[in-house]
Amino acid sequence: MPSAGPVTGSRSFFSKLRDGDEIARLVTLLFAATVVLITAALVWELWVNSALPRQKFGLHFFMTQTWDPIMDDFGALPFIYGTLVTSVVALLISVPLGIGAAIFLAELAPPRISDTLQFFIDLLAAVPSVIYGLLGVFTVVPLMRTVIYPALNKPFGFLPIFKGPSYGVGFFTAGIVLAIMVIPYIISVSREVLLSVPRDQREAALALGSTRWESTWKVVVPFARTGIMGSIFLALARALGETMAVTMVIGNTPKIAASLFAPGYSIAAVIANEFTEATGDLYLQSLIALGLALFLLTFILNGLARILIVVTTQKGSGVTA
Amino acid sequence: MGARLRWRRFVSNFMLTMTGVCAVVSVMALFLILGYLLFNGGTSINWDFFTKLPKPVGETGGGMANAIVGSGKILLLASLFGVPIGFLGGIYLAEFSGRGMASVVRYAADLLNGVPSIVIGIFAYSIVVLPFKHFSAFAGAFALGMMMIPITLRSTEEFLKSVPRMLREGAMALGASKWKTIATVIVPAAYRGILTAILLALARVAGETAPLLFTAFGNRYESHGFSQPTATLPVMIYTYAVSPYEDWHRQAWAAGLVLLGLVLMINILARTILSRGIAVPRS
Numbered sequence: 133m134p135s136a137g138p139v140t141g142s143r144s145f146f147s148k149l150r151d152g153d154e155i156a157r158l159v160t161l162l163f164a165a166t167v168v169l170i171t172a173a174l175v176w177e178l179w180v181n182s183a184l185p186r187q188k189f190g191l192h193f194f195m196t197q198t199w200d201p202i203m204d205d206f207g208a209l210p211f212i213y214g215t216l217v218t219s220v221v222a223l224l225i226s227v228p229l230g231i232g233a234a235i236f237l238a239e240l241a242p243p244r245i246s247d248t249l250q251f252f253i254d255l256l257a258a259v260p261s262v263i264y265g266l267l268g269v270f271t272v273v274p275l276m277r278t279v280i281y282p283a284l285n286k287p288f289g290f291l292p293i294f295k296g297p298s299y300g301v302g303f304f305t306a307g308i309v310l311a312i313m314v315i316p317y318i319i320s321v322s323r324e325v326l327l328s329v330p331r332d333q334r335e336a337a338l339a340l341g342s343t344r345w346e347s348t349w350k351v352v353v354p355f356a357r358t359g360i361m362g363s364i365f366l367a368l369a370r371a372l373g374e375t376m377a378v379t380m381v382i383g384n385t386p387k388i389a390a391s392l393f394a395p396g397y398s399i400a401a402v403i404a405n406e407f408t409e410a411t412g413d414l415y416l417q418s419l420i421a422l423g424l425a426l427f428l429l430t431f432i433l434n435g436l437a438r439i440l441i442v443v444t445t446q447k448g449s450g451v452t453a
Numbered sequence: 454m455g456a457r458l459r460w461r462r463f464v465s466n467f468m469l470t471m472t473g474v475c476a477v478v479s480v481m482a483l484f485l486i487l488g489y490l491l492f493n494g495g496t497s498i499n500w501d502f503f504t505k506l507p508k509p510v511g512e513t514g515g516g517m518a519n520a521i522v523g524s525g526k527i528l529l530l531a532s533l534f535g536v537p538i539g540f541l542g543g544i545y546l547a548e549f550s551g552r553g554m555a556s557v558v559r560y561a562a563d564l565l566n567g568v569p570s571i572v573i574g575i576f577a578y579s580i581v582v583l584p585f586k587h588f589s590a591f592a593g594a595f596a597l598g599m600m601m602i603p604i605t606l607r608s609t610e611e612f613l614k615s616v617p618r619m620l621r622e623g624a625m626a627l628g629a630s631k632w633k634t635i636a637t638v639i640v641p642a643a644y645r646g647i648l649t650a651i652l653l654a655l656a657r658v659a660g661e662t663a664p665l666l667f668t669a670f671g672n673r674y675e676s677h678g679f680s681q682p683t684a685t686l687p688v689m690i691y692t693y694a695v696s697p698y699e700d701w702h703r704q705a706w707a708a709g710l711v712l713l714g715l716v717l718m719i720n721i722l723a724r725t726i727l728s729r730g731i732a733v734p735r736s
Contacts, residue, residue, distance in 0.1 A: 156632035160545035163538050164558045167602055171561040174568065174576045181579055232475030240469060241476070249480055251724065256483040258653075258720045259713065260660020262687045266694050266709045267489060270702070312482050319479060345465035373569025375663035376687075380695060400571045400663070407575070408667045423575045427568060434567035 175427075182421035184414050193421060199386040199402075201411070206418040208425070210386040214303065214396035215426075218378060219371040221307025221392065222314055227364055229311075230318030231353075234360075237319065238326035239348050250323065257316035265380035268309040273300035273381060280304075281393055298393035301383035306398070309377045314367035321366060321441060325359030326352060328445045359444030365437035369430040375400035399426045487713070494710025497703040502711075507673050507684075513700040517708055519675045520684040523590065527669055527685060528659055530594035535601030536651055542602075543609025543647075548635055559607075566603035573599055574664035582668060590676065590683040593669025597658040604657070608650030612643040645727055652723040656716045662687035686712050 185193050185206060196207025233253075237246045281298035288294040329352050337347035353360070383395020384405060399422045410416040501516040508515030542562075546555050577596035582588055616639050624634040640647075670682040671692065686708050693705035 152633070153631045156635070157545070157549045160541045160549055161554070163541035164545040164550070164554070164606075166538050167542050167558055167565070167606060168561040170599060170602070171565050173580065174565070174572075177576055177579050178572070229475050229479060232472040233479045236469075236472035236476040240472065249476055252480045252483050254724065255717055255720055256479070256486075258656060258660075258716055259483070259486060260662070260687060260716060262660065262662040262690050262694075263486065263490070263709050263713050266690055266705060267486060269694050270493075270706075271489065315479050315482070343461050343465035345468045346461070349468070369567060373571070375569070375571040376691060380691070400569060403571050403575065404663055404666055407578070408670070420575055420579075423572045427572045430567055430569055431564065434563070438563065 178420060178424040178427060182417050182424050184417040185421045188414065193418070194425070197388060201406075201415050204412065204414050206414070208399070208418075208422055210388050211397050211399045211402050211422060212425075213388045214306075214382060214398040215372055215400070217303045217392070217396070218306040218310055218382065218398060219368055221304060222310035222371045223364065223368060225308065225311035226315045226318055226367060230315045230363075230367070231322055231360060233315075234319045234322035234326060235348060235353070237323045239344075239352065246323075250320070253316045253319050257320070261313065261374060261376045262380075264309055264313055264377040268305065268377055268381040272305055272309055276300050276302075276305045276308075276393075285393070292390040293392050296389075296391040296393055299383065299395060301381050302391075302393050302395045303382065303389075304392040306378045306382040306396075307392070309381055310371045310374060313374060313377060314370050317367045317370060318363045321363035322356070322360050325356045325363065325441065325444050328359075329355045355447075356444055358440045358447075362437040362440030362444065365433045365440065369433035369437065372433070373400060373426060373430050375404050379404050399423075487717075490706070490710045490713055493706040494708075498707040498710060502704065502707050506675065509673075510698070515704075517684070517686065517689055517704065519672060520686045520689040520708070521711075523669070523672070523676060523683040524659070524685045524687075526679065527590050527593045527597060527665075527683060528655060530590065530679065531597035531601060531658060532651075532655060534594060534598030535654070536605055538598075539602045539605025539654075540609050540647070540651075543606045544613065544635060544640070546606070546610040547613035548631070548639070562603040562606045565599065566607075569663075570600065570661055571663040571666075574667055577664060577668045585680070587680070588668060588670035588682040590669055590679040590681070593665045593683060593685065594679075596664035596668045597661060600658050600661065600664070601651075601654040604654040605647075605651055609643075609647050612646035612650070613639055615646075616642045649723045649727045652719055652727070656719040656723070659719070660687055660712060660716050662691050666691075 189196075189206065193206065194208050194212060196205075197209045198205045198207045199210060200206070237249055241249065277298055277300040281300075284294050285298070333351050333355055334347050337351040338344070342350065378398050379401040382398055382401055384397055384401060385395040386397045386402070387394070389396065403419050403423055403426075407416070407419055410419055499516075501514060503516060503521065504518050505514070505516035506519055507517065542558060546558060550558070573596050577592050577599070581592035581595050585591075620638055620642055621634060624638040625631075629637070665685050665688050669685055669688070671688050672682045672684040676683045690705050690708045690712065693701040693708070696702075
């Protein structure tokens with residue numbers, strides 16, 4: 133027994149192996165490395181299996197509108213358009229609502245009520261997307277046709293975005309369903325970021341004679357601005373990648389239309405619908421190329437979101453300048 | 454009191470009330486969803502739903518016994534694949550890692566966590582379905598297991614790291630080797646948090662549909678073993694909801710109620726009972 137000296141480091145590799153330490157380290161390392169391996173394989177497979185459209189269409193793939201499996205001509209623009217439009221609609225609805233709710237939970241509500249409401253918000257985030265789709269098909273779509281469409285089309289029908297007939301399904305419907313789906317993410321992250329704003333910021337504003345709302349809106353929210361942006365990016369990444377709920381209510385028509393009531397298509401939806409029936413390598417690989425594009429987009433947004441959120445919460449926990 | 458101050462007070466009260474309205478509206482969405490599903494699913498659920506196979510297209514009646522069994526099989530297999538990798542990898546991150554490797558693993562896990570589920574489906578298709586040349590429960594479980602890895606990994610790491618130093622030092626002082634300390638002291642001290650996170654991960658993938666569409670595919674009959682196309686509840690809800698048949702819609706509602714009930718039940722159990730006194734991580 134070595135009685136003196138540091139416990140670790142002085143022992144030989146074999147004595148550590150006998151204790152089991154080295155074995156445990158190697159075994160857990162193996163499993164940790166699997167995570168890296170799987171992730172690398174994912175990126176590799178997406179890249180390799182989308183080579184054909186890359187060679188044949190190049191960047192034109194993302195700029196042309198034809199999606200014609202019979203003539204083997206593929207352009208992704210209608211899907212990119214649909215994905216972006218639905219996500220923007222979703223954010224326009226969910227950002228004000230989500231930030232408002234987060235302000236209430238972080239600034240106004242007593243801790244017990246705030247925690248209870250947050251618990252419900254967490255449950256809302258756990259609702260599977262196919263359930264949103266189910267409700268979308270049977271409640272939001274009819275509601276769109278009978279209530280929302282007439283209400284917007286009559287007074288604002290001259291605007292291109294509210295023009296034309298409504299079939300119930302379409303960009304707007306998908307945007308509404310997406311909005312409900314991403315609200316929990318905005319609330320949870322924004323609430324946490326707001327809670328990390330130091331107390332003295334609020335007190336200083338109140339001491340200078342501002343009302344409660346002024347201290348919240350002009351001091352606390354700007355302090356947490358970057359983190360709230362992070363929560364919005366996170367929500368956007370979720371909205372872009374969401375598949376089932378959108379597939380069920382967007383109408384699945386590969387067309388670019390100015391009207392929000394028109395049916396459209398999204399990247400995730402076209403993959404979900406056509407992947408199993410894709411005949412021919414170019415068709416299948418075009419769908420995988422769409423998957424790769426979606427992956428890259430969400431990858432960038434998630435990275436940005438993480439940086440913004442970390443920056444803000446650290447700012448709050450550190451000494452304020 | 455000046456008019457300006459009154460106006461500022463009014464704005465303050467009004468806006469603060471509006472934030473309350475926002476919170477109520479958001480939370481109400483949950484209860485509307487629940488209520489609607491209870492209303493529509495409750496009236497369409499019956500014993501046949503749990504015990505019978507789907508009837509041929511056009512005939513009414515039948516149930517989703519095969520999808521319930523299929524979902525169970527795939528979730529079991531997914532856990533067997535995803536949990537060990539996440540758990541042991543998490544132990545590596547918390548206890549053994551040097552700086553370089555750990556940040557690579559963490560980065561990979563975060564990346565994996567953000568991948569849209571439909572893209573996971575494409576990957577599982579090209580790596581499991583294509584080589585074996587048919588859809589299978591294996592492929593579906595691979596996809597779902599992959600989605601469980603990052604959550605399990607990061608929460609295992611977090612909870613292990615939150616175990617007080619004194620426990621660790623106490624075990625070391627008694628002469629326990631490092632892995633013995635981990636196995637007998639640290640992991641038991643953190644197990645409730647880790648189990649909570651694993652349950653939440655399971656609840657999350659239980660409702661996933663997109664990665665199963667072209668991995669487990671679907672089946673109108675019972676599938677034996679793990680290498681056949683397998684029906685699952687979420688995929689059944691999707692196909693039934695977009696079908697034109699009235700009776701299928703009814704069954705979609707019933708399946709939706711069962712699925713949502715299951716997912717929320719796991720969530721509530723994990724968050725309230727198991728995690729009493731622990732901060733539950735959000736996915």
